[in-house]
Amino acid sequence: MSRSKRLAAAVLLMLLLTAMRDPFRPPPDRCMAAALTQWRYRGMVVAGEAATGIVREPQGRWRRVRAGDTLPGGWRIDEVGKEAMRITLAQGCEPQRWHWQREGVQDATKSDGDAVPYQHAGKRKSARAGHADGG
Numbered sequence: 801m802s803r804s805k806r807l808a809a810a811v812l813l814m815l816l817l818t819a820m821r822d823p824f825r826p827p828p829d830r831c832m833a834a835a836l837t838q839w840r841y842r843g844m845v846v847a848g849e850a851a852t853g854i855v856r857e858p859q860g861r862w863r864r865v866r867a868g869d870t871l872p873g874g875w876r877i878d879e880v881g882k883e884a885m886r887i888t889l890a891q892g893c894e895p896q897r898w899h900w901q902r903e904g905v906q907d908a909t910k911s912d913g914d915a916v917p918y919q920h921a922g923k924r925k926s927a928r929a930g931h932a933d934g935g
Contacts, residue, residue: 831893832873841885841900853880855900 838858853865869877874890886899
C-alpha cells in the first residue's frame with residue numbers, strides 16, 4: 801500500500817473514530833436561545849416573602865418558578881416581579897440576559913363574581929340550509 805493511501809485511510813479512520821459532526825446539520829443550540837420567545841410569563845403569586853412566577857413552556861406545560869431556580873438551557877431566574885421575570889442565560893450564551901413581560905390581563909368582572917354567563921344564541925328560525933348562519 802502506498803504512503804498516500806495509508807494516510808488517506810488513517811484520516812478516514814480518525815474521522816470515524818472522533819464521530820465527526822454532520823456538516824449539513826446546524827450545531828446544537830446548547831443555550832436554547834431560539835426558545836426564549838416561546839416561553840410565556842403569566843404573572844406571580846406571593847406566598848409569605850417568596851414570589852412564585854407562573855410560566856408556560858413551549859410544549860404547553862405550566863411551571864412554577866422562583867428566583868434562583870434553573871430552567872432548561874441553564875437559564876437562571878434572577879427576579880420574579882409583578883410585570884416581568886428576568887433571567888440570565890448560561891455562560892457564553894447570547895443574549896446574556898433576558899426578560900419576559902407578563903401576558904394576559906385580569907378580568908375584574910370575574911374576580912367580583914359579576915361575570916356574565918355565556919349564552920348560546922342557537923339557530924335562527926329564518927335560517928336556510930347552506931347559509932353561514934344556520935341550516
